[in-house]
Amino acid sequence: MNADFNQLKALVLKEYREAFRDKRALMVALMMAFMAPIMIMVMSKIMIEKLIDEPPVYVKFTGAEYAPKLVQHLADNNLLDFTDVPEEDRATWDKRNIAIEIPEDYVENMAQGKPIKLHLQADFTDKAVKPPVRRINSAVREFSLSIGYKRLLLRGVDIRLLNPVKLVEQDTAKPDATFMLISMLLGVYLMLAAFMSGLSVAIDSSAGERERNVLEMLLCQPVSTLKIVLAKLISASTIGFIGVVLVLVLTSLSVGFVDLTKIGATFSLDMSTAIFLMLLLLPICLLASACQLFVAFQTKSFKEAQSTVGMLIGIPAFIPFVVSMMDDRPEWLDWLPISGQSMIIESVFKGVEVNWLAVGATSSVTIALTVALVLGLAKKLKSEKVIMALS
Amino acid sequence: MIEVNNLHKSFIDKKDKKNTVKALDGLSFTAKDGEITGILGPNGAGKTTCLRTLYGLLSADEGFATIDGISVTEDPLAARSKLGIFPDKFGLYERLTAYEQIDYFASLHGMTGKAKKEAIDQVIQDLELGDLAHRKTVGFSQGQRMKVTLAQSLVHQPQNFVLDEPTRGLDVMSTRILRNHLAKFKAKGHCILFSSHVMQEVAALCDRVIIVANGKLAAQGTPQELCDLAGETHLEEAFVKLIGSDEGVAA
Numbered sequence: 140m141n142a143d144f145n146q147l148k149a150l151v152l153k154e155y156r157e158a159f160r161d162k163r164a165l166m167v168a169l170m171m172a173f174m175a176p177i178m179i180m181v182m183s184k185i186m187i188e189k190l191i192d193e194p195p196v197y198v199k200f201t202g203a204e205y206a207p208k209l210v211q212h213l214a215d216n217n218l219l220d221f222t223d224v225p226e227e228d229r230a231t232w233d234k235r236n237i238a239i240e241i242p243e244d245y246v247e248n249m250a251q252g253k254p255i256k257l258h259l260q261a262d263f264t265d266k267a268v269k270p271p272v273r274r275i276n277s278a279v280r281e282f283s284l285s286i287g288y289k290r291l292l293l294r295g296v297d298i299r300l301l302n303p304v305k306l307v308e309q310d311t312a313k314p315d316a317t318f319m320l321i322s323m324l325l326g327v328y329l330m331l332a333a334f335m336s337g338l339s340v341a342i343d344s345s346a347g348e349r350e351r352n353v354l355e356m357l358l359c360q361p362v363s364t365l366k367i368v369l370a371k372l373i374s375a376s377t378i379g380f381i382g383v384v385l386v387l388v389l390t391s392l393s394v395g396f397v398d399l400t401k402i403g404a405t406f407s408l409d410m411s412t413a414i415f416l417m418l419l420l421l422p423i424c425l426l427a428s429a430c431q432l433f434v435a436f437q438t439k440s441f442k443e444a445q446s447t448v449g450m451l452i453g454i455p456a457f458i459p460f461v462v463s464m465m466d467d468r469p470e471w472l473d474w475l476p477i478s479g480q481s482m483i484i485e486s487v488f489k490g491v492e493v494n495w496l497a498v499g500a501t502s503s504v505t506i507a508l509t510v511a512l513v514l515g516l517a518k519k520l521k522s523e524k525v526i527m528a529l530s
Numbered sequence: 531m532i533e534v535n536n537l538h539k540s541f542i543d544k545k546d547k548k549n550t551v552k553a554l555d556g557l558s559f560t561a562k563d564g565e566i567t568g569i570l571g572p573n574g575a576g577k578t579t580c581l582r583t584l585y586g587l588l589s590a591d592e593g594f595a596t597i598d599g600i601s602v603t604e605d606p607l608a609a610r611s612k613l614g615i616f617p618d619k620f621g622l623y624e625r626l627t628a629y630e631q632i633d634y635f636a637s638l639h640g641m642t643g644k645a646k647k648e649a650i651d652q653v654i655q656d657l658e659l660g661d662l663a664h665r666k667t668v669g670f671s672q673g674q675r676m677k678v679t680l681a682q683s684l685v686h687q688p689q690n691f692v693l694d695e696p697t698r699g700l701d702v703m704s705t706r707i708l709r710n711h712l713a714k715f716k717a718k719g720h721c722i723l724f725s726s727h728v729m730q731e732v733a734a735l736c737d738r739v740i741i742v743a744n745g746k747l748a749a750q751g752t753p754q755e756l757c758d759l760a761g762e763t764h765l766e767e768a769f770v771k772l773i774g775s776d777e778g779v780a781a
Contacts, residue, residue: 142640149637153626160625352621356679359585360638361611526587527541 147366154344154374164339168378171335172385175328176393183321183397193217196271197224197232202241209241209282216278218271235268237261239275252290322488323463326481329386330455333420334427336382337375338448341431344371346444349528364520368513372428379424387413412487419480419498422505426476429512436516439528473497476505531721532561532584532690536593539579553579554590555745561723566716568736569725570769576745577725578618581694586610597690611639614688616696620679624668628659628678631667632685639686653685656711672699680708690721697731709735729766743773
């Protein structure tokens with residue numbers, strides 16, 4: 140037993156040495172992990188900007204000269220004159236054709252305290268026009284109210300009398316959707332990291348070793364093929380697991396730089412959640428490496444291994460997306476590898492109670508599948524077909 | 531001791547039955563302890579297939595091979611542990627140093643601790659690998675690669691030692707080191723099986739020579755006996771004559 144362990148230790152040590160010394164492959168492998176948080180950060184930043192910021196709106200004024208103060212107030216709200224539109228946006232705003240007409244008698248009526256009619260013209264059914272129109276509406280009302288307040292103030296009336304009831308709006312719908320998107324992205328990324336990070340190591344230690352003529356020598360040694368496969372599995376899945384840990388750590392760090400509270404969302408990855416996710420994804424790392432090794436050993440060349448195994452990566456990216464789109468999820472999806480985990484990740488991020496039975500089931504199925512692949516591969520490595528492919 | 535008895539092996543092309551290659555056709559020979567046995571044969575004679583069967587990588591259709599009495603098909607791991615192999619095609623783990631590489635193979639043969647370290651130091655000293663030991667093997671010359679491969683197959687002091695064309699690419703000094711090493715092993719009572727295409731080397735080194743042609747034993751004996759059998763003075767002439775004629779089969 141001890142001798143077996145020593146052999147396995149030597150095998151694993153050698154695989155680790157090779158994997159960690161191949162700096163370029165390691166960098167490519169972990170690139171995914173480094174990219175993920177950056178992408179998530181950039182995406183959420185863009186989304187927040189979209190939700191918070193008021194992009195400039197260009198309005199075609201007629202009679203702007205009659206009401207300079209009003210035009211100034213609109214400009215303060217980023218509602219600008221069409222004559223100032225930058226060249227590249229001219230066509231767009233010309234097409235949207237939002238026009239405000241200020242009447243000639245503006246000054247006169249203002250001085251006399253008579254109502255003034257401004258005309259706003261636009262295609263109200265156009266989706267792109269709706270937010271600008273809404274903003275113009277509120278800006279004009281604000282302007283109008285501020286003048287009205289001043290008039291009342293001058294007459295010694297408390298302006299608070301005008302607002303007995305005040306509605307405070309808190310928009311929860313949109314921030315929530317944004318947050319959902321971030322967590323969904325993170326879920327997909329975690330799956331991809333688990334599948335991708337170990338990829339280059341898995342191919343290099345299988346098809347690569349065969350191509351470098353070292354596999355035959357290894358198969359001639361007094362070592363069982365099961366141990367050889369196990370060592371390669373341990374090494375490749377370790378890299379995969381490092382990828383997952385990196386994604387989690389870097390994401391929780393980088394999300395700190397994005398002010399999600401601006402849109403009323405919070406995203407925190409506390410220690411216990413992170414550890415739970417790592418444990419949940421560990422079997423996935425093992426399964427991924429087992430699949431990759433299994434496929435790579437059957438291919439004829441390193442190149443073929445790369446392209447064939449590359450196709451395997453599509454699966455983990457595809458499944459969580461499909462699952463998240465599905466409305467009626469059949470129960471067996473809970474049990475399957477990848478889909479099971481991705482649903483559990485989803486409920487973790489949603490803050491829904493985790494279905495522990497599903498966690499156990501999907502983890503067991505994943506591990507069982509891994510064991511089957513490892514045993515199958517160990518058997519295959521003894522076959523003559525593999526030996527003949529050596530030369 | 532290595533014994534090969536009546537080995538048959540065919541490679542069947544599933545699509546085209548006519549394309550079947552009969553690589554081994556009843557090959558038998560014995561390589562005794564304390565002797566260097568040379569195995570000669572033209573390309574495609576079945577040498578590599580025979581050796582792969584010996585390593586337990588291929589299983590023979592008929593016949594058996596034993597190493598120190600252990601059948602390679604029944605207990606391949608035990609048989610391999612008695613074997614040191616210098617393969618036909620060899621590669622190195624280019625990201626490991628020579629020392630780590632030798633250490634790896636020593637560990638695979640179950641060596642540990644102080645005994646392992648001493649064995650590695652010994653083999654590095656014997657093969658004069660000291661300067662290279664702690665360098666990564668990427669960029670090693672052909673001769674240096676050979677030496678590292680030799681070191682990793684010798685580190686566990688195998689009772690039986692199989693070399694598939696070990697001297698190709700070696701310079702004169704390295705060839706001499708190898709020869710001396712093999713002679714030392716022989717003196718200690720190890721069994722050495724040695725395949726080569728260099729006739730002078732076989733003539734100089736081998737106690738017995740086995741000539742294989744078409745998957746069969748064509749002739750065997752000491753180099754001198756083979757020359758006498760063919761009626762030639764040089765082994766090369768004798769070899770050409772023996773693989774080309776059926777008379778050799780009778781011997």
